[in-house]
Amino acid sequence: MSADIKVDKVMDLKGMPCPMPVVKVSKGIKEVEVGQVIEAHTTDPGALADFPAWARTSGNEILKTDQDGDVIKFYIKRKV
Amino acid sequence: MKEKEGKELTKQGAGPENRLVLICFSGDLDKALAAFVIATGAAAMGMDVVMFFTFWGTPLLRDKKKKVGGKDLMGKMFGAMLPKGVSKVKLSKMNMGGMGTVMMKSLMKKKNVASLEDMLELAGEMEVRIFICEMSMDLMGFKREEMIEYPNLTFCGVAKMLEEAQNSKVQFFI
Numbered sequence: 001m002s003a004d005i006k007v008d009k010v011m012d013l014k015g016m017p018c019p020m021p022v023v024k025v026s027k028g029i030k031e032v033e034v035g036q037v038i039e040a041h042t043t044d045p046g047a048l049a050d051f052p053a054w055a056r057t058s059g060n061e062i063l064k065t066d067q068d069g070d071v072i073k074f075y076i077k078r079k080v
Numbered sequence: 081m082k083e084k085e086g087k088e089l090t091k092q093g094a095g096p097e098n099r100l101v102l103i104c105f106s107g108d109l110d111k112a113l114a115a116f117v118i119a120t121g122a123a124a125m126g127m128d129v130v131m132f133f134t135f136w137g138t139p140l141l142r143d144k145k146k147k148v149g150g151k152d153l154m155g156k157m158f159g160a161m162l163p164k165g166v167s168k169v170k171l172s173k174m175n176m177g178g179m180g181t182v183m184m185k186s187l188m189k190k191k192n193v194a195s196l197e198d199m200l201e202l203a204g205e206m207e208v209r210i211f212i213c214e215m216s217m218d219l220m221g222f223k224r225e226e227m228i229e230y231p232n233l234t235f236c237g238v239a240k241m242l243e244e245a246q247n248s249k250v251q252f253f254i
Binding site: 015016017018020027053054057058 | 124125126191192
């Protein structure tokens with residue numbers, strides 16, 4: 001977990017291929033309030049391009065992206 | 081309450097500029113998988129999605145558990161020769177008498193790729209709308225009673241699909 005970001009919900013999406021990480025995160029973001037943050041863990045390398053595209057299209061914000069070996073961590077703020 | 085908010089989020093901005101119309105012409109496993117991945121991905125991005133199943137795509141929406149009688153000879157023949165639902169479709173390439181399809185399905189399972197059955201259910205949850213071409217059904221002798229139960233199902237013709245396509249920014253023919 002990142003020290004400077006307060007996370008409200010953690011989603012484990014490891015092992016899921018396209019399109020499930022984006023599908024799951026689009027559902028998960030609705031389970032937090034606007035302004036709250038989701039931390040999503042994925043092993044899908046395509047997510048590096050897909051998550052920012054999803055965020056731009058859906059109007060949410062990726063605060064930070066961390067890579068830890070095969071695991072990519074996204075910190076996503078619900079904006080709408 | 082949460083659910084309602086969620087719906088608003090999904091459909092937010094879903095006007096002509098944010099609608100996808102997929103024409104699902106093919107009855108092959110690989111092409112249907114591509115169609116469902118695109119449809120569910122688009123729904124996840126907040127797009128309003130319509131899948132129009134026509135010609136060889138139509139049998140994908142048959143319910144494998146349903147049986148209907150009263151078909152003529154051609155209807156019975158088509159009924160027997162065409163796949164009964166998404167679980168029965170084959171690969172467009174490397175089918176090898178069914179062996180290729182079995183191998184692909186086991187590979188998909190191993191790699192956690194969702195099956196067509198799962199994708200169809202997911203599409204329903206994500207409010208993807210499905211249109212079935214009446215003309216194709218009539219041609220192949222399918223009856224409404226033998227098609228799947230799906231939350232957003234419309235039996236229609238080309239005009240209904242074109243109306244949606246005219247009001248969409250993205251259209252794919254698969």
